[in-house]
Amino acid sequence: MKPPSFAYARPGSLAEAFDLLERHGEDAKVLAGGQSLIATLNMRLSSPALLVDITAVPGLAGIAVAKDKARIGALTTHRAIERSAELGAALPLLAQAARHIGHVAIRNLGTFGGSLAMADPAAEWPACCVALDAELVVARRAGERRVRAREFFKGLYETDLAPGELVTAVEIPLPGRGHRASFIELARRVGDYAIVGVAALARPKGETLEDVRLAYLGVGPTPALAPHAMAAAEGKPAAGAAAAAQAALDRDLKPAADLHTSAAAKMHLARVLTGRALRALAP
Amino acid sequence: MYHSTQAPHMMQDVFARHLGIPEANVRVVCKDVGGSFGIKVHVYADEMATAAISVMLRRPVKFVADRLESFLTDIHAREHDVTVRLACTKAGDIVGFDLDDLTAIGPYSVYPRTSGIEGNQVVNLTGGPYRHKHYRAKMHVVFTNKNVTCQYRAVGHPIAMALTEAIVDRAAAEIGMDPAEFRRRNLIPDDAYPYTAFPSGLKFERLSHHQCLDKLLALMDYRRLRAEQAALRKQGVHRGIGLAAMIEVTNPSPAFYGVGGARISAQDGATLRLEPTGMLTVMCGVTEQGQGTDGIFAQIAASAVGLTLDKVRVITGDTGVTPYGGGTWASRGAGIGGEAVLQAGRALRSNILDVAAAILSADKAALDIVGNEVVSRLTLESKLPLAELGRVAYFRPDTLPPKFQSELTVTRHYTPREYPFTFTNGIQASLVEVDPDTGFVKLLKHWCVEDCGTVINPMLVDEQIRGGIVQGIGAALFEECLYGPDGQLLNGNMADYLVPMCGEMPDIVVAHVETPTKQSALGAKGVGEAGTAGAPGAVMNAINDALAPLGARVTAQPATPDRVLKALGKV
Numbered sequence: 001m002k003p004p005s006f007a008y009a010r011p012g013s014l015a016e017a018f019d020l021l022e023r024h025g026e027d028a029k030v031l032a033g034g035q036s037l038i039a040t041l042n043m044r045l046s047s048p049a050l051l052v053d054i055t056a057v058p059g060l061a062g063i064a065v066a067k068d069k070a071r072i073g074a075l076t077t078h079r080a081i082e083r084s085a086e087l088g089a090a091l092p093l094l095a096q097a098a099r100h101i102g103h104v105a106i107r108n109l110g111t112f113g114g115s116l117a118m119a120d121p122a123a124e125w126p127a128c129c130v131a132l133d134a135e136l137v138v139a140r141r142a143g144e145r146r147v148r149a150r151e152f153f154k155g156l157y158e159t160d161l162a163p164g165e166l167v168t169a170v171e172i173p174l175p176g177r178g179h180r181a182s183f184i185e186l187a188r189r190v191g192d193y194a195i196v197g198v199a200a201l202a203r204p205k206g207e208t209l210e211d212v213r214l215a216y217l218g219v220g221p222t223p224a225l226a227p228h229a230m231a232a233a234e235g236k237p238a239a240g241a242a243a244a245a246q247a248a249l250d251r252d253l254k255p256a257a258d259l260h261t262s263a264a265a266k267m268h269l270a271r272v273l274t275g276r277a278l279r280a281l282a283p
Numbered sequence: 284m285y286h287s288t289q290a291p292h293m294m295q296d297v298f299a300r301h302l303g304i305p306e307a308n309v310r311v312v313c314k315d316v317g318g319s320f321g322i323k324v325h326v327y328a329d330e331m332a333t334a335a336i337s338v339m340l341r342r343p344v345k346f347v348a349d350r351l352e353s354f355l356t357d358i359h360a361r362e363h364d365v366t367v368r369l370a371c372t373k374a375g376d377i378v379g380f381d382l383d384d385l386t387a388i389g390p391y392s393v394y395p396r397t398s399g400i401e402g403n404q405v406v407n408l409t410g411g412p413y414r415h416k417h418y419r420a421k422m423h424v425v426f427t428n429k430n431v432t433c434q435y436r437a438v439g440h441p442i443a444m445a446l447t448e449a450i451v452d453r454a455a456a457e458i459g460m461d462p463a464e465f466r467r468r469n470l471i472p473d474d475a476y477p478y479t480a481f482p483s484g485l486k487f488e489r490l491s492h493h494q495c496l497d498k499l500l501a502l503m504d505y506r507r508l509r510a511e512q513a514a515l516r517k518q519g520v521h522r523g524i525g526l527a528a529m530i531e532v533t534n535p536s537p538a539f540y541g542v543g544g545a546r547i548s549a550q551d552g553a554t555l556r557l558e559p560t561g562m563l564t565v566m567c568g569v570t571e572q573g574q575g576t577d578g579i580f581a582q583i584a585a586s587a588v589g590l591t592l593d594k595v596r597v598i599t600g601d602t603g604v605t606p607y608g609g610g611t612w613a614s615r616g617a618g619i620g621g622e623a624v625l626q627a628g629r630a631l632r633s634n635i636l637d638v639a640a641a642i643l644s645a646d647k648a649a650l651d652i653v654g655n656e657v658v659s660r661l662t663l664e665s666k667l668p669l670a671e672l673g674r675v676a677y678f679r680p681d682t683l684p685p686k687f688q689s690e691l692t693v694t695r696h697y698t699p700r701e702y703p704f705t706f707t708n709g710i711q712a713s714l715v716e717v718d719p720d721t722g723f724v725k726l727l728k729h730w731c732v733e734d735c736g737t738v739i740n741p742m743l744v745d746e747q748i749r750g751g752i753v754q755g756i757g758a759a760l761f762e763e764c765l766y767g768p769d770g771q772l773l774n775g776n777m778a779d780y781l782v783p784m785c786g787e788m789p790d791i792v793v794a795h796v797e798t799p800t801k802q803s804a805l806g807a808k809g810v811g812e813a814g815t816a817g818a819p820g821a822v823m824n825a826i827n828d829a830l831a832p833l834g835a836r837v838t839a840q841p842a843t844p845d846r847v848l849k850a851l852g853k854v
Contacts, residue, residue, distance in 0.1 A: 002349075043351075043776065186721055186723065186844070188761065188781055188843075188844070189761070189781060189784050189786055189787055190784065190786030190787065191784075191786065192778075192781070193778075195844070259765055259773055259774055259779055260765075260781075260843055260845060261843070261844065261845045262845055262854065264854040265722070265844065265845045265848050265849075265854045267854075268848060268853055268854045269721060269844070272720045272721055
């Protein structure tokens with residue numbers, strides 16, 4: 001299919017981008033990698049008058065890993081994250097998750113910030129950022145503000161972004177030396193959105209798991225942190241943590257059916273993945 | 284009319300009669316079609332509307348459906364709810380089949396081939412590979428407010444074979460016999476042909492079920508796989524092996540449509556013309572849908588006449604140019620169109636040698652054509668390049684004997700008539716691993732041994748089989764048109780309608796037994812649908828073989844994780 005006609009602008013600076021977004025308001029959409037937006041245009045699910053392509057704005061792409069946090073520019077592609085050795089060492093969860101995003105051609109174009117701003121609840125990055133307690137850097141004409149990923153996702157494709165605001169970067173506190181990560185998802189075909197997936201982190205201490213974090217994708221309108229399951233698993237050896245988290249998970253997740261999978265099957269699969277992820281975190 | 288279709292002459296007739304235009308004023312041109320799979324053999328309302336608007340406006344009108352429009356209006360297929368029963372003796376001999384098929388076809392029967400054919404095929408073909416004396420089949424066709432269903436690659440076969448093979452496996456399990464052994468006991472013996480003993484009336488010229496079974500079991504190393512399966516089960520790994528024997532309707536005679544009153548050609552023609560330069564132009568009524576028809580026609584014509592492939596040009600898909608023919612459906616292209624090309628090629632070769640004999644004042648019987656040249660039959664010594672023969676025949680016929688007229692354009696037609704259909708046979712095997720916690724099925728490997736008679740182009744034949752198997756796997760594991768309770772299609776896009784993709788496909792090993800049909804000189808049967816016919820049954824049997832120790836069984840396709848988990852009682 002072909003998109004409805006639209007105007008196109010490619011600002012060279014954030015200031016120019018803000019001008020355009022202000023002038024056109026709701027009629028403008030921000031274009032980055034275009035891997036979701038262009039598809040929705042082609043399906044005619046969306047018909048913005050203007051696309052503001054931010055890929056020429058300098059300084060929005062790149063990965064920087066410091067001692068206690070990593071900073072990932074909004075325009076950094078999925079593929080760049082997947083292949084970054086620095087990130088692979090500091091935040092192995094991200095490389096594990098990146099492999100599940102679409103196909104290589106999609107990962108070469110799609111962006112980290114774009115995925116977060118799109119806020120698809122079945123996407124990988126929102127769940128990862130929730131698990132990692134990342135902070136999004138949001139820019140507007142008046143300056144910058146920061147918002148925790150755990151507070152950023154408000155509903156189905158809804159975020160904390162106000163009109164005229166852009167995600168410019170994400171800062172992720174490093175969970176520390178010795179932490180382990182496990183990202184697992186179940187998709188019918190390679191590259192499909194997952195039926196359900198989990199981003200799990202913990203720091204093994206002896207036989208037990210500490211600082212357990214579990215965030216899920218594909219189980220509701222937003223990525224879902226699972227505080228009850230996390231609390232149940234905390235401080236237990238992996239096998240015990242798995243059983244306890246599985247038993248507590250009902251209090252955290254209320255998945256709805258999707259086209260192919262019933263709510264009950266989704267809940268079952270979430271429990272299965274919880275067990276597998278926590279066992280994979282065992283030292 | 285530029286049209287993406289499988290049957291240009293049928294469409295010429297349809298457009299002419301329904302729009303009140305003399306048939307000779309309608310020319311349907313169908314360039315290369317990148318896949319059609321039966322979907323493009325039907326008459327669609329939007330195509331008729333496009334042609335009607337063009338007539339009314341006296342202007343060219345173009346219509347291209349977008350993806351959603353295609354999903355909503357291209358035919359759907361294979362909505363069946365079937366109960367099948369099998370009776371067999373304690374010793375393991377099949378006595379009879381009994382089935383009751385409820386099939387939904389949408390709001391009306393698609394023109395002009397009707398939507399009843401699919402159910403009809405299910406009823407006709409169930410039990411087809413196996414000896415049996417008793418047969419009862421019932422079919423109810425119901426209208427629904429969903430999209431129409433109609434003929435789609437392997438029409439009815441995937442359902443019939445999956446039913447047959449599921450109940451055959453069940454019977455083998457009930458009497459405690461290995462499923463391969465049970466098949467060996469019941470497949471029609473290779474020396475029982477022509478076989479006309481079926482109560483349903485199917486007639487088989489010659490099939491090779493047992494050769495195929497033996498070859499398959501050796502190819503897959505069946506015994507070793509069974510041993511490995513047993514060992515892995517002890518470690519909690521649930522692998523399953525599924526077998527599916529099959530028969531396939533190919534090279535249909537006029538019994539398919541013509542007898543029923545549909546103006547759809549069962550015969551096909553080929554015209555071969557030797558050009559003055561020694562090139563050969565081949566024109567045939569069968570169309571190129573991406574399956575390589577043009578390629579095999581070039582091969583057949585080149586060898587029949589005595590040319591190298593680079594001298595042959597093939598034209599198909601133009602009612603203004605080619606002989607009248609049926610087009611591409613029911614695996615008829617190679618067997619029917621190919622035979623017409625072969626017969627035309629043999630006749631042209633003879634005619635060329637008449638010209639050569641006249642030019643050379645030689646005995647025709649002493650001449651032959653090899654590598655674009657007329658040669659001595661005995662010594663293969665070059666006598667006359669075809670380019671020179673063409674020059675003389677077309678531009679200097681004055682130099683030939685006074686009463687001699689060269690005939691360097693030849694047309695021949697072919698209609699299969701001895702049998703209603705030229706059946707092929709084969710057998711497939713699938714190896715899967717089921718994750719009982721997630722309900723996910725991983726395809727590990729797939730095998731197919733198939734008998735399409737003469738193999739003209741091994742690479743094309745193998746890839747027809749592989750592509751067909753992938754399509755069958757799609758039915759078994761992925762594809763399903765989902766509707767809401769209000770009759771709204773819910774997954775009319777390529778993200779939500781899951782077609783099989785390479786990431787999930789197993790290696791597919793293909794081998795052949797060749798039993799040429801004696802009805803034609805070429806001996807080719809069809810091959811386009813065999814893969815699709817057998818794969819769903821093989822995969823479903825493999826899944827159920829894996830689930831058997833867990834007391835679970837799936838009977839609905841596709842076998843989604845949700846359905847497998849329900850079968851396991853986990854949700």
